[in-house]
């Protein structure tokens with residue numbers, strides 16, 4: 146996993162709430178057995194029409210947001226299925242940070258395992274960033290160490306993050322390798338586990 | 342001793358390691374595996390040269406991609422590859438597999454309970470959000486992503502922050518023709534799809550106690566649609582009786598010992614929760630969803646909402662977007678919505694009692710000429726049991742197709758999709774845009790409501806049918 150600390154980019158304002166994982170990555174793209182290459186399918190049915198042409202009104206297709214690494218949305222982002230193909234698609238497309246007022250639990254977990262930083266700001270703060278970004282391209286600096294999002298206009302937003310996941314992202318740790326340090330404890334537990 | 346709820350009891354007995362500033366390291370008792378969310382996890386193991394720590398605590402099956410007719414032919418080459426990959430992985434790592442055509446095969450959340458793998462007090466995970474289904478037995482069961490699947494395969498543990506707890510109490514008793522599906526749809530309609538975020542829900546109350554195990558599974562199944570990490574119900578005698586003599590359940594004296602332990606897990610009287618919600622069963626009527634998420638639903642006697650019922654601009658916009666996708670008008674009566682498809686299946690409503698409920702409405706009738714209906718039993722053994730009772734004949738005589746088990750049109754990964762712009766009365770759990778096929782319009786309902794809609798060609802109040810049947 147690629148470590149993450151500072152990211153500076155124009156934000157992509159996805160002004161919707163309850164963006165579900167079926168929209169992020171549609172089921173017809175879940176049959177692959179690889180982890181990579183999902184970026185071109187991200188938000189497929191919003192991005193492309195039935196003929197496969199780009200829908201010019203959809204935010205990802207607007208030239209001013211191309212190359213953005215930061216996605217901003219509304220409440221309950223990533224709800225629905227557990228498919229990790231959703232964060233894989235987001236990452237593969239080029240996003241490293243998703244900002245929203247709240248995230249669905251499984252999606253939120255999946256982000257940390259893939260080096261994506263999910264940032265929770267308040268609804269008002271997200272609205273503010275969204276409306277700035279919708280108005281004109283709006284660039285922000287994300288600093289994980291400092292736990293801040295700083296707008297190009299100098300506006301600073303602070304966020305909280307679980308210290309364990311913060312370390313994991315900053316260092317790009319492999320969680321399984323970490324857990325292997327507790328192998329003795331796992332064996333100890335297994336010896337006295339309640340099982341029928 | 343302090344009164345504990347079942348969530349705390351199960352959590353506390355599964356802590357392998359606990360340390361300030363870190364999530365808890367939890368032991369996992371049962372890991373269910375299917376073909377879509379596992380290939381990258383097995384590949385990860387291979388690349389790192391790691392083993393599966395406890396293949397004996399894993400169980401795999403194929404469900405998402407499998408065709409439900411003309412087996413064993415799989416036309417889609419990519420699906421076929423995914424299915425074969427699981428078979429190879431199961432073999433390589435020594436994991437028991439219910440392959441296509443195997444008598445144990447079925448939707449992973451249907452076969453876990455059938456085989457007696459699902460038991461009270463277990464921690465159960467699967468790379469699938471509807472793992473919450475197993476909570477009906479008083480297990481702590483939740484969906485995980487593929488990286489976590491890999492983590493469980495190699496360590497049999499997961500790092501987990503302790504979620505908050507929520508009690509949802511359903512008081513009183515359900516009316517005739519109102520089902521478990523309507524309870525959970527009513528809960529989600531009332532409090533929204535984010536109400537459970539960050540929480541594990543325990544369902545309590547007289548209405549829940551009265552439900553059968555299969556009905557309890559329907560409720561717990563859709564906990565994720567309320568945003569909850571998991572949903573569960575404290576075990577009781579029904580739980581114990583359901584498990585007696587199941588293949589993977591303990592036998593003889595060991596069973597009695599297990600049963601005593603299971604019953605001891607029920608929440609203590611006076612146990613507390615971070616959040617408490619309550620609803621009266623009497624106020625629930627059969628529900629139909631009209632929108633593009635499971636909270637957009639209302640009673641069959643009602644109408645599609647109008648924008649003046651919402652305060653915030655974003656809610657008004659959400660309504661407009663949903664209705665545009667669904668091709669519905671504000672204020673339109675629910676009963677006026679015409680359907681072209683009926684899907685009876687999915688891990689929410691494909692068990693024997695669901696098929697019986699639908700068959701009892703259909704029996705002796707024909708489905709509407711404008712409607713195409715398919716019935717997809719949740720497992721091979723459910724299908725067999727239904728055939729032994731002659732349910733297949735009832736459905737076939739009425740004009741339904743009778744299929745092999747799998748996820749099918751719940752998510753349309755195989756050929757079973759709904760064409761763009763057409764409407765489906767579906768017993769599944771998600772009505773997201775494109776869920777059943779690009780442009781498809783999904784209305785979530787109970788099996789009985791789906792059956793009644795199949796006959797009439799539009800939604801109707803199934804209570805009329807049930808009453809008629811009772812008068813005869």
Ligand code: SF4
Nearest residue numbers: 471687688748751752
């Ligand atoms: S039936 Fe539907 S919800 Fe259930 S596991 Fe299959 S795809 Fe998921």
